Amino acid sequence: MEPPVHRPRRLRTTGAMRALVAQTRLSPAQLVLPMFVADGIDQPRPISSMPGVVNHTVDSLRTAAAEAVAAGVGGLMLFGVPAPGDKDATGSCGTAPDGILNRALRTLRADLGDSTVLMADTCLDEFTDHGHCGVLDDTGRVDNDATLEHYRALAVAQARAGAHVVAPSGMMDGQVAAIREALDADGFGDVSILAYTAKYASAFYGPFREAVGSSLEGDRRTYQQDPANRTEAVRELLADLDEGADMVMVKPAMSYLDIVRDVADLSDRPVAAYQISGEYSMICAAAERGWIDREAALDEAVLSIVRAGASIVLTYAATETAVRLRRGE
Numbered sequence: 001m002e003p004p005v006h007r008p009r010r011l012r013t014t015g016a017m018r019a020l021v022a023q024t025r026l027s028p029a030q031l032v033l034p035m036f037v038a039d040g041i042d043q044p045r046p047i048s049s050m051p052g053v054v055n056h057t058v059d060s061l062r063t064a065a066a067e068a069v070a071a072g073v074g075g076l077m078l079f080g081v082p083a084p085g086d087k088d089a090t091g092s093c094g095t096a097p098d099g100i101l102n103r104a105l106r107t108l109r110a111d112l113g114d115s116t117v118l119m120a121d122t123c124l125d126e127f128t129d130h131g132h133c134g135v136l137d138d139t140g141r142v143d144n145d146a147t148l149e150h151y152r153a154l155a156v157a158q159a160r161a162g163a164h165v166v167a168p169s170g171m172m173d174g175q176v177a178a179i180r181e182a183l184d185a186d187g188f189g190d191v192s193i194l195a196y197t198a199k200y201a202s203a204f205y206g207p208f209r210e211a212v213g214s215s216l217e218g219d220r221r222t223y224q225q226d227p228a229n230r231t232e233a234v235r236e237l238l239a240d241l242d243e244g245a246d247m248v249m250v251k252p253a254m255s256y257l258d259i260v261r262d263v264a265d266l267s268d269r270p271v272a273a274y275q276i277s278g279e280y281s282m283i284c285a286a287a288e289r290g291w292i293d294r295e296a297a298l299d300e301a302v303l304s305i306v307r308a309g310a311s312i313v314l315t316y317a318a319t320e321t322a323v324r325l326r327r328g329e
């Protein structure tokens with residue numbers, strides 16, 4: 001038998017060689033850390049389904065945010081968790097200037113200035129007593145156009161509180177255009193919109209619902225996308241780009257890498273992907289059983305998301321990943 005003509009193993013012979021030819025490279029600056037800040041607690045509260053992730057007090061949020069920024073993490077995505085008694089049908093504590101999310105934004109903007117990119121989840125589900133991402137009509141359906149009015153107010157309140165970026169995650173039709181118009185009308189022309197462009201009705205959001213104390217009964221299938229659909233993501237993308245999205249996002253990430261690739265191929269703006277709660281917790285749970293190596297699996301997951309075409313990755317492991325990247329591990 002003739003020896004092989006092609007020997008790709010030559011480029012895998014040493015660590016130095018592999019480092020030289022690595023095609024995908026990660027940098028802390030492309031990582032965004034999602035964080036939860038809760039009202040009415042005086043100690044950080046662990047989230048049992050998300051090892052290492054907590055509901056922060058404003059104080060512990062400040063410390064963790066400073067640590068993330070010191071590690072080189074590129075941005076912070078904040079979610080507000082109101083006291084259960086403060087939730088109502090329209091999620092009004094999301095817009096209230098002294099609502100937990102807006103208070104946290106003001107505090108972090110004062111602490112960190114422009115040294116990081118402060119992002120806010122622009123959605124109603126954390127604040128509504130029914131747990132849906134929009135307001136309901138008389139029949140209990142999520143009312144798209146009435147919800148847009150609430151998103152406009154929410155986005156302006158978040159911009160006023162210091163968000164550099166607002167991130168509408170409710171998958172209402174027209175949400176990007178509505179928010180852009182409201183921000184511009186209020187003098188927030190410099191505040192960017194990170195659009196949740198292709199957000200699927202996923203089973204992997206489970207732990208997040210614990211994290212925000214969601215009271216949702218039922219599901220979000222009338223507004224989030226059907227996991228069976230691929231080209232629908234392209235339709236959502238073209239609409240968001242047309243409406244003025246500054247960045248676009250695919251979510252979840254790992255089970256949707258084909259969508260990440262499609263969006264990356266077509267978008268003329270930065271593409272983010274969100275490694276969501278269930279993706280993170282699955283890795284942690286398997287690692288706790290000794291079935292996989294936690295750090296290696298987390299790093300490989302982020303690498304695969306970037307290889308698929310995302311230039312920005314939201315991950316609950318952003319700080320520890322950034323520290324490892326800095327150390328050159």
Ligand code: PBG
Nearest residue numbers: 123125169204205208276277278
């Ligand atoms: C909605 C929102 C959700 C997540 C981010 N924004 C929950 C949902 O759609 O049910 C999920 C994030 C995660 O699972 O890590 N405001």
